[in-house]
Amino acid sequence: MGTPYFDYHALAPVIVLAAVALLALVVDFVWKDGGRRAVPQIAGIGMLLALIPVFTLAADGETRVMFGGAFVVDNYALAFAGFFLIVGYVAVLLSYDYIDEGDYYRGEYYVLLLTSVLGMVVLASARDLITIFVAIETVTLPTFVLAGWRKHDIRSNEAAIKYFIIGVLSSAVMLYGMSLIFGLSNSTLLSEIGSVAGGDNPALFAVAIFLTLAGFAFKVSAVPFHFWAPDTYQGAPLPVTAFLSVASKAAGFVAMLSVVALGFFASPNSWQPVIWVLAAASIVVGNLAALRQTDVVRMLAYSSVAQGGFILVPLAVSGDNDAARAGFQGVLVYILIYAAMNMGAFACVIANARRTRSTEIQSFSGLGRSNPAMAVVFTVFLFSLAGIPPFAGWFAKFVMFRAVLDAGTTAAVVLGVLAAVFSVVAFFYYGTVIRRMWFHAAVDLGDTGSPRVPGALVAAMAITTTVVVVIGVYPQLFAKIGDLAFRAT
Amino acid sequence: MTEFYRSYLAVAVLILAAIGMVGFMLGLGRLIRPVRAQEQKYIPYEAGSDPTGTFGQSNVRYYVFALLFVIFDVEAVFIFPWAVNLESLGWFGLVEMTIFVVVLTLGLVYAWRKGVLRWA
Numbered sequence: 001m002g003t004p005y006f007d008y009h010a011l012a013p014v015i016v017l018a019a020v021a022l023l024a025l026v027v028d029f030v031w032k033d034g035g036r037r038a039v040p041q042i043a044g045i046g047m048l049l050a051l052i053p054v055f056t057l058a059a060d061g062e063t064r065v066m067f068g069g070a071f072v073v074d075n076y077a078l079a080f081a082g083f084f085l086i087v088g089y090v091a092v093l094l095s096y097d098y099i100d101e102g103d104y105y106r107g108e109y110y111v112l113l114l115t116s117v118l119g120m121v122v123l124a125s126a127r128d129l130i131t132i133f134v135a136i137e138t139v140t141l142p143t144f145v146l147a148g149w150r151k152h153d154i155r156s157n158e159a160a161i162k163y164f165i166i167g168v169l170s171s172a173v174m175l176y177g178m179s180l181i182f183g184l185s186n187s188t189l190l191s192e193i194g195s196v197a198g199g200d201n202p203a204l205f206a207v208a209i210f211l212t213l214a215g216f217a218f219k220v221s222a223v224p225f226h227f228w229a230p231d232t233y234q235g236a237p238l239p240v241t242a243f244l245s246v247a248s249k250a251a252g253f254v255a256m257l258s259v260v261a262l263g264f265f266a267s268p269n270s271w272q273p274v275i276w277v278l279a280a281a282s283i284v285v286g287n288l289a290a291l292r293q294t295d296v297v298r299m300l301a302y303s304s305v306a307q308g309g310f311i312l313v314p315l316a317v318s319g320d321n322d323a324a325r326a327g328f329q330g331v332l333v334y335i336l337i338y339a340a341m342n343m344g345a346f347a348c349v350i351a352n353a354r355r356t357r358s359t360e361i362q363s364f365s366g367l368g369r370s371n372p373a374m375a376v377v378f379t380v381f382l383f384s385l386a387g388i389p390p391f392a393g394w395f396a397k398f399v400m401f402r403a404v405l406d407a408g409t410t411a412a413v414v415l416g417v418l419a420a421v422f423s424v425v426a427f428f429y430y431g432t433v434i435r436r437m438w439f440h441a442a443v444d445l446g447d448t449g450s451p452r453v454p455g456a457l458v459a460a461m462a463i464t465t466t467v468v469v470v471i472g473v474y475p476q477l478f479a480k481i482g483d484l485a486f487r488a489t
Numbered sequence: 490m491t492e493f494y495r496s497y498l499a500v501a502v503l504i505l506a507a508i509g510m511v512g513f514m515l516g517l518g519r520l521i522r523p524v525r526a527q528e529q530k531y532i533p534y535e536a537g538s539d540p541t542g543t544f545g546q547s548n549v550r551y552y553v554f555a556l557l558f559v560i561f562d563v564e565a566v567f568i569f570p571w572a573v574n575l576e577s578l579g580w581f582g583l584v585e586m587t588i589f590v591v592v593l594t595l596g597l598v599y600a601w602r603k604g605v606l607r608w609a
Contacts, residue, residue, distance in 0.1 A: 025595060025599060029602040029603070203496045203498065203499030206496030207499050207500050210500045269496055
């Protein structure tokens with residue numbers, strides 16, 4: 001047993017993030033008053049610093065394998081690592097004023113955020129069940145605490161408790177499935193599970209895959225494992241909700257994608273029906289429930305359940321015929337676009353909640369007159385979520401339907417029709433908010449806050465709007481990333 | 490398609506077995522246990538005396554200590570195998586373990602600065 005092989009260049013994003021998280025912790029407790037200002041800056045700069053090695057590794061283009069194949073840095077891993085870091089940076093921007101003004105612990109917030117993003121970056125490279133499990137727990141554990149951040153608010157406590165109990169339950173189910181897979185394939189490496197999956201497997205293999213995927217389904221709040229999402233999203237502080245509904249959800253999808261694409265793929269009969277049912281149920285239930293909401297955060301929570309269903313569609317059909325590449329690329333591209341538009345929508349909700357101290361949909365009334373710039377930006381995000389060109393959302397839907405058409409089986413077409421019908425339904429609830437903003441007079445909500453939109457929120461909106469508009473007009477950019485990410489496989 | 494049904498039959502059997510097992514155990518308990526309804530059985534058990542109706546907060550300070558203990562317990566789990574293989578791992582292992590211990594120590598310093606270790 002000698003020194004294990006370490007490629008510090010490949011590990012650089014992870015090392016930078018870990019070091020920055022520790023630095024933020026130390027700065028917070030050593031330099032109490034100054035730390036208040038410094039820690040968010042450190043967190044933001046840290047996310048961007050960790051992006052540098054991601055770019056140099058991408059420019060290098062070499063696939064680096066470490067720890068006996070458990071940690072792989074390839075295009076796929078880099079695409080998601082870069083994505084998570086940028087989402088993390090936007091989350092810091094969203095949090096900046098919200099956390100600064102509330103009566104909360106400021107330093108710890110960013111340390112936990114950095115730790116969660118660290119887990120995501122590791123997850124992108126994880127190619128082994130144990131590594132995936134440890135990474136996904138690193139992602140979720142800090143978010144349990146973040147969800148309960150407003151500890152004097154009973155809603156926030158409820159959010160954290162619900163999220164914690166469901167999170168632990170889902171981890172247990174997932175581990176049970178993983179232990180069965182290990183028992184059947186005698187390995188935790190996805191590549192070796194993949195070679196076993198192609199053979200003649202006992203029926204227990206399907207059970208193991210079912211349980212593992214059910215565990216991930218909790219994380220991505222796919223129906224019927226979505227009950228925690230609306231309550232948690234509503235109770236948690238708004239920037240945390242944005243982070244949960246985008247980054248932590250995307251982490252669940254990345255884990256699912258890795259496990260299916262690299263592990264179970266050769267045995268489509270075992271995993272396809274599970275994902276098909278999850279996708280169909282999420283699309284139907286998510287969209288129908290979103291129609292009835294009067295609170296914009298709950299509406300976005302159900303909308304994110306529905307969008308999660310759309311993300312699962314390309315994965316559900318990827319086992320048919322030659323749809324694998326189109327399917328996996330569809331998932332990746334949809335996640336990237338969904339992140340930009342949902343983060344942006346939450347930036348607008350946070351700005352509006354500062355103005356009106358409310359998250360009711362009716363609090364958006366008259367926004368078109370009082371703050372037309374923000375109303376335009378929010379309209380762009382809602383149009384994009386509804387999938388209307390020329391905003392990025394249409395391309396996400398396009399790659400989804402392309403995967404369905406590539407598959408071409410009856411099951412795939414049925415799912416495609418469901419997705420198409422409920423995309424139309426989705427426009428109703430997004431449209432309600434848009435109508436409120438432009439065609440209704442302002443409602444007097446009594447206690448109102450400051451109408452000024454702080455700089456950090458403006459920056460977050462600028463980044464996300466740019467992505468949504470640029471990708472809407474020039475989608476080849478994300479298509480290229482999707483193409484590169486799956487070149488090797 | 491037959492293989493498909495065969496593998497999903499196992500999933501269905503598992504779900505039914507899980508539901509059946511819970512139902513069987515609860516049902517069996519219901520069948521064989523004596524049912525003697527008494528008023529006192531429905532009040533919370535509090536060390537033999539009747540509850541007074543008000544509730545006080547219990548001291549959760551032990552909990553934080555237990556948490557700190559678990560962290561260093563796990564640290565020991567990693568240090569033992571490292572110590573056994575120290576010679577073959579050499580300087581590299583020493584540096585890695587130092588980083589690991591420093592990270593955990595930072596956590597302890599944090600807890601100390603937050604006043605967790607003060608018992609008052």
